[in-house]
Amino acid sequence: MKEYSSFDEIERDLKILKLQTQIDKEEIKLSYELTKYNISPLRLIGSMVGSVIQKALVLKGVSKVFGLKKVITSTR
Known part of the structure; x- marks a missing residue:
């Protein structure tokens, strides 16, 4: 616990606490x-x-770089 030697010190600390x-x-x-x-x-x-658009653009860019194409499977 802090010991004060004057009322001015107490008032200064109280002002600091109030401002904080x-x-x-x-x-x-x-x-x-x-x-x-x-x-x-x-x-x-x-x-x-924005997130969906960003992911779509990244997917499009990756598919161009790696030459990936959409695969369509038929169910017969």
């Missing part, structure tokens, strides 16, 4: 807003569509 509390509250607010933004329905849909 305010900073922590602001960080929580920012984190909440960022989370809310990242899980919005439009953002999630956009992310999924």
Whole structure:
């Protein structure tokens, strides 16, 4: 436990703690807003569509490089 030699030291530490509390509250607010933004329905849909397009382009590029073609099997 810290020992204080004057009231000025106590008041200084109390100010620091109060400011740290305010900073922590602001960080929580920012984190909440960022989370809310990242899980919005439009953002999630956009992310999924982007992922599907990216995978399709990669598959197309790989198939061109390796000469892979779609195989169609008939069921007779």
